[in-house]
Amino acid sequence: MDLSSVEVVDNTTDRQFELALEGDIALIAYRLVADNVxxxxxxxxxxxxxxxxxxxxxxxxxxxxxxxxxxxIIPYCPFVRAYLQRHPDWNRLVQ
Numbered sequence: 001m002d003l004s005s006v007e008v009v010d011n012t013t014d015r016q017f018e019l020a021l022e023g024d025i026a027l028i029a030y031r032l033v034a035d036n037v038x039x040x041x042x043x044x045x046x047x048x049x050x051x052x053x054x055x056x057x058x059x060x061x062x063x064x065x066x067x068x069x070x071x072x073i074i075p076y077c078p079f080v081r082a083y084l085q086r087h088p089d090w091n092r093l094v095q
Contacts, residue, residue, distance in 0.1 A: 003054065008061040017062040021049055026058045028077065036071040037095055043079040059083045063090050 001022060009018045016027040026049065029042040040062075045055045059080055066073060072095040075081045084090055 001049075001052070003057045006057075006061075008058065008065050010065065017058070017065065019054065019058045019061065021046065021054065024049070026054050028058060028062050028080070033074060036069060037074065038066055038071055039074040040077050040080045043077050055079055056083060060087075063093060067093055 003019070006019055006021075009020070011018050011027075015031060016029045019026045024046045026045045027043070028040055029044070031039040031041060033039045043055055043058065045058070060083075063073070071093070073080075073093045074095055075084055084094070
């Protein structure tokens, strides 16, 4: 599956960033803890898509979306924290 053209959607009703997959979604659950500050709590990738780069793509596209809004993050999710360790340039968004 080519993830380069898939956009992350902010589902404000369920407070999660979603990446549409073939009949499923990967998501990052969040809370708005201040104006434009997102606490990223949990990342979920369907089992059938694990190990295929979906989680990393979801995190990267979510960070790009938050940055485009001038937002900041608080990375509570262990997966997001691990991503930030591998890609320290994104630490510019950490509050």
